[in-house]
Amino acid sequence: MTSSSSVPEAGETARAFHALFDAISACGATAGGGITRLCASPADGEARHLFADAAREAGAEVLTDEIGNQFALFRLAGSPGAPLTMMGSHLDSQTRAGRFDGTYGVVAAASIGAALMRARRNGETFGADFCAVNWTGEEGARFRPSILGSATYAGLLRAEDALSGRDDVGITLREALGGIGFLGSDRAPPLPACYLELHVEQGLVLEKAQATIGIVTRNWxxxxxxxxxxxxxxxxxxxxxxxxxxxxxxxxxxxxxxxxxxxxxxxxxxxxxxxxxxxxxxxxxxxxxxxxxxxxxxxxxxxxxxxxxxxxxxxxxxxxxxxxxxxxxxxxxxPIRALPEAVCDLVSTCAEEASLRSLRMDTVAGHDAISLLGLCPTGIVFVPSVDGVAHNEAELTRPADLEAGLAVALRAAWRLCRADGSPERALLFRSPTETRGGRR
Amino acid sequence: MTSSSSVPEAGETARAFHALFDAISACGATAGGGITRLCASPADGEARHLFADAAREAGAEVLTDEIGNQFALFRLAGSPGAPLTMMGSHLDSQTRAGRFDGTYGVVAAASIGAALMRARRNGETFGADFCAVNWTGEEGARFRPSILGSATYAGLLRAEDALSGRDDVGITLREALGGIGFLGSDRAPPLPACYLELHVEQGLVLEKAQATIGIVTRNWxxxxxxxxxxxxxxxxxxxxxxxxxxxxxxxxxxxxxxxxxxxxxxxxxxxxxxxxxxxxxxxxxxxxxxxxxxxxxxxxxxxxxxxxxxxxxxxxxxxxxxxxxxxxxxxxxxPIRALPEAVCDLVSTCAEEASLRSLRMDTVAGHDAISLLGLCPTGIVFVPSVDGVAHNEAELTRPADLEAGLAVALRAAWRLCRADGSPERALLFRSPTETRGGRR
The missing domain is CATH 3.30.70.360 (Alpha-Beta Plaits)
Incomplete structure (x- = not known):
């Protein structure tokens, strides 16, 4: 590791992010400008293919486990058994929901994986691999319980039980995943050294405080x-x-x-x-x-x-x-739980580096990151939701805020992958500067 | 017409009634002893075939109109354009409902038509034809509004509007009736000279009063x-x-x-x-x-x-x-309306002849007869519901009470068909006696 290395150019990552985000937003698009992309529906299948294709194109190996979780593995470290930095969220949605909830975190992770892969090709060295994940069935709209895929990965729920759950017309999750071709048989990667989830706030705290980055310290x-x-x-x-x-x-x-x-x-x-x-x-x-x-x-x-x-x-x-x-x-x-300080500090540092105003706050909503809380260092990063609107077609996060969150997460991912996935060690780096793209 | 003629033997009519009732009870039968026979479902289709086959076998011509109402015409008068005595109800049910609601009146009408046809073959002469009717979609469980088929027949609802109504999964009534082969093209018979509906009470009035025959004088x-x-x-x-x-x-x-x-x-x-x-x-x-x-x-x-x-x-x-x-x-x-006195008096006389205790009462529930109220002389005859249970698999009317209602309706139908369908003239007959079967 050298402290003179630099994070990849944010502009290129943002362009890749918007391209994939817009493509996925068309999957299950509603007339009202939102999406209906229920878990394991044909629209979910389309979005999953776009995610997997983009990750593969960027050099990832994509695994699908028995509950349909998709793991896009970017082999950065070059050694088998390297620790893992994991980022992601979910592509499923509520009925007539917004485009950002969940999708933001998955597409950001894929774009970050691609950016790190480019950095590696340009000579950067990493101690950890990077994994962008799409967790199955976070919303609980079609199949219950909510936060289903990440809970199964974390061992909190048996895959067998989750797969035999039925939607309101009697279709099992197993049948629905099979129907869209995402009932996988790959072994899921081991627990990461650190898991970070980028998500829209879905509340009013950031907007009221005029802050751009929410650092979640506790979940309700x-x-x-x-x-x-x-x-x-x-x-x-x-x-x-x-x-x-x-x-x-x-x-x-x-x-x-x-x-x-x-x-x-x-x-x-x-x-x-x-x-x-x-x-x-x-x-x-x-x-x-x-x-x-x-x-x-x-x-x-x-x-x-x-x-x-x-x-x-x-x-x-x-x-x-x-x-x-x-x-x-x-x-x-x-239960009410605190998120680990080290991850919060890392995000805080990355926000400072990017000259973004951050705020430590609670999450009231549940997120996939909560499944992993206690099993590995886990963090959640929020960006503002306009007027706090959530689970509604009118949900909106402004492009500048999407890019701000992406830039912070990219910095955090870069530091983590440089530091074998350890948030404590990732904090020790001196502030890297963006040299390649030339803009700040 | 001669006053020495006699009503057909009640025992044979009852046997035919039970045979058809039991066969139709198997259509949509539930584990709990009831039926789920939603309007225009496959189970409804099966029941409709059994009704039509039994009526045809007994000599009726069976017509199906554009809304799926089935009319079994028993040509008793021998002259085209003869007045009509009509009896019937509906074969559709609520979800997990009882076997008696509606079906009782339809099967009774078919059995009565068969009995009158036998009487005609044995030399009896009639001035009116008899029609046993199965009205489409009385329950409103799958397609709304309730009392749909009889309201269309009565001109209170446009067939086009009723047919384009959708169930909860988006299937139109037109599609559903077409699917079971009961989207007919026959012209419905003209308004009858008298319409009588035999139905289970679905309340506690008769049971509390220890009466067997309810004569409905008013609807709530x-x-x-x-x-x-x-x-x-x-x-x-x-x-x-x-x-x-x-x-x-x-x-x-x-x-x-x-x-x-x-x-x-x-x-x-x-x-x-x-x-x-x-x-x-x-x-x-x-x-x-x-x-x-x-x-x-x-x-x-x-x-x-x-x-x-x-x-x-x-x-x-x-x-x-x-x-x-x-x-x-x-x-x-x-609206709250009274039912015509003449029909009530006719039913009362028939109950007396059969030595059955009757009671004049209200109907709280809506029935197909209410669609025809005001358009032609219309009556409703109730038999007791055990413990008032209704719209429930446990709904029960005892065989003796089913047969009592059937006997009263048979007498009323016989009198009406002898009297050109006029309830006033039907009342003028001297009490006929059952001579053929030899039992009272």
């Missing part, structure tokens, strides 16, 4: 409770009201109360019910069964616990009021 | 309002709570309030929300759009109006509380 805890209310199917006409056991009425009471829970602690607890499945869902039939997903988030353990207890009480009370029974098929808790 | 009014709440799609994580415009939260407030409206007037107003469609319906997305069906029923015009006004206010208030907008794509009102 999230308690997710699947609830099933079971009433009795009956005719909505003659059935006397006191005899009705209406599962949808119970759900209505619960949905209203879940909102009340968040309103008790303004800004400190977020809550929602985003999904509800009603049976038989006919205008003339008292609903017999309702399945819904309750979600509570907070950065305060005590509040998250108290909110969860209130939600459990609300489930029982809603069932009592409607005369139905309640069951809870699953409860999941994503 | 029903106000049905389709509501759309439009909010804004957003991320359930980082989006600040005060910024969320959650369409499902508005729906929850409305569903709870719709129940409150009924609870203000116990036993006098029924209400429900049985169907709700949420978009995008993903656990991590604030719902952007919710469509739901509000239904209010009452036998009191003033209450129905007051309940409807309260529902409209509740829609606006629910939208305000959740920060979303509300629209009402459709409002339909089925």
């Amino acid at each position: 805890g999230a308690a997710k409770v699947e609830v099933v209310f079971t009433g009795e199917q009956a005719h909505t006409g003659p059935t006397p009201m006191p005899r009705r056991r209406d599962a949808l009425l119970a759900a209505a009471h619960l949905i209203a109360e879940v909102r009340e829970i968040a309103d008790r602690w303004p800004g400190r607890v977020h809550s929602s019910v985003g999904r509800i499945v009603v049976e038989p869902n006919s205008p003339n039939v008292v609903p017999a069964r309702v399945e819904l997903s309750v979600e509570l988030r907070s950065a305060d353990d005590r509040l998250l616990t108290e909110a969860s207890l209130r939600a459990e009480a609300a489930i029982a009370e809603a069932a009592r009021r409607a005369g139905v029974s309640a069951s809870i098929p699953s409860r999941t808790l994503r | 009014g029903a106000a049905k309002v389709e509501v759309v709440f439009t909010g804004e799609q957003a991320h359930t994580g980082p989006t600040p709570m005060p910024r969320r415009r959650d369409a499902l939260l508005a729906a929850a407030h409305l569903i709870a309030e719709v129940r409150e409206i009924a609870d203000r007037w116990p036993g006098r107003v029924h209400s429900s929300v049985g169907r709700i469609v949420v978009e995008p319906n993903s656990p991590n997305v604030v719902p952007a759009r919710v469509e739901l069906s509000v239904e209010l029923r009452s036998a009191d015009d003033r209450l129905l109006t007051e309940a409807s006004l309260r529902a409209e206010a509740a829609i606006a208030e629910a939208a305000r509380r959740a920060g979303v907008s509300a629209s009402i794509p459709s409002r339909t009102l089925r």
Whole structure:
């Protein structure tokens, strides 16, 4: 390693980034300017091919594991068993969602891999390989749970269980991945020496602070409770009201109360019910069964616990009021956790070098990086979302902000790959300068 | 016409009824002992074939009109243009529903047509023809509106509009009927001189009164309002709570309030929300759009109006509380109406002759007969539903009660067909006795 080496030219990386990003944005494009690219859909398949083709063209070997995660390996170190720097996110989206969520991080990683590969060809030496990853099914829109592919890679979820999950029309993830040709058999690479995820903020913090780079130091805890209310199917006409056991009425009471829970602690607890499945869902039939997903988030353990207890009480009370029974098929808790200081410091340094204003902040949303948290040094870098709009076709991050995040991530990746993937050692480099492109 | 003629033997008619009823009950049979026979589904197609085959075998000509209504014409009068006595109901069902709702009336009509045809072959003379009808899409479970086929026949709905309606996966009624071979081109028969519908009660009135035959004198009014709440799609994580415009939260407030409206007037107003469609319906997305069906029923015009006004206010208030907008794509009102006395008196006389206890009562549920009300003399005859269970696999009417209703309807049909279809003239006959079968 020499301290006189330099990061690749940001302009060329940005051009490659925009070209691939625009091409992938066409996969599942909606009339409203967004995308519908549900996990393992044909549109997801198209996007996956574009990602893999671009990575291969840039010199990567692309592996697809049994859950469809795609790993584009850029062999920089030149020795088998070299440590790995990994960056990425997900190409799947919600229905009528924005183009940036997830895709930004995957395309940035591919462009960075290509830039490092060019640097290597130009004589740069690296101690770590680089891997750009596209994780399967982060959104949870079609297949549940969310953050599925990275959780499987991290050993938090069995591939078998994830693959046998079904979408709302009964198709399994195995069938859907098979259908688009991405049910792989490659062995996933080992855990990286460091994992970094570039993502749009999806909130208002950066915009309000007029900062460009968000350095995530903590993730909010999230308690997710699947609830099933079971009433009795009956005719909505003659059935006397006191005899009705209406599962949808119970759900209505619960949905209203879940909102009340968040309103008790303004800004400190977020809550929602985003999904509800009603049976038989006919205008003339008292609903017999309702399945819904309750979600509570907070950065305060005590509040998250108290909110969860209130939600459990609300489930029982809603069932009592409607005369139905309640069951809870699953409860999941994503705990509040800090992200490692060394990775935050590295990002902070890279932002400073690029003369960008950064801010340490929380992530409220879950990200694939959270799956790897605790298993390897893990970081998340945010760029601003205009007006905080997320999971919406109008989601926007301005090109200059996209490029700013890309430049910071490129610097971080370069340092990490020079330093055998270790964030602590990557920090020790003296500030490199861009010599090749000639612009700052 | 001679007053010494006699109604056909009830035992043979009952045997034919049970044979056909059991065969049709197998179409769409569920593990729970009920049926799922959605309108124009393959199971509906099977049931339609069984009905048509049985009617043809008994000597009927079977017509299928452009909306799939099936008319089995038993030519009893021997002269073209003879008046028509019509009986029937529907073979479609809700999801996981009972076997009796609708099917009872269709199979009874087919069996009665066969019995009258046998009587004619044995020398009986009739002044009216008999028609057993299966109306398309009464339930509204798959295609809306409910009571679709009879409303089209009655001129209340355009066939074109009904046929272009789509189910939840986008299939039109035209495609679905074409798929099962029941998109007909026959001209429907003209309005009958009298229409009578035999149906299970689906309530508790007969059972509580220990009566076997319900004579419907009035139908409850029903106000049905389709509501759309439009909010804004957003991320359930980082989006600040005060910024969320959650369409499902508005729906929850409305569903709870719709129940409150009924609870203000116990036993006098029924209400429900049985169907709700949420978009995008993903656990991590604030719902952007919710469509739901509000239904209010009452036998009191003033209450129905007051309940409807309260529902409209509740829609606006629910939208305000959740920060979303509300629209009402459709409002339909089925008015409170009396059924003609003459038909009620005829059924009453027939029940007396059969030594069955009858009761004059309301119908809260809508039936195909209501489509024809006001266009021709129209009657509805109920038999008891065990424990009032309806739109549920556990729906049950005991064989003895099925046969009691069948016997009363057979007597009424016999009298009507003898009397040129006129309920007033049918009443004038002296009590006929069953001579042929030898049992009473």
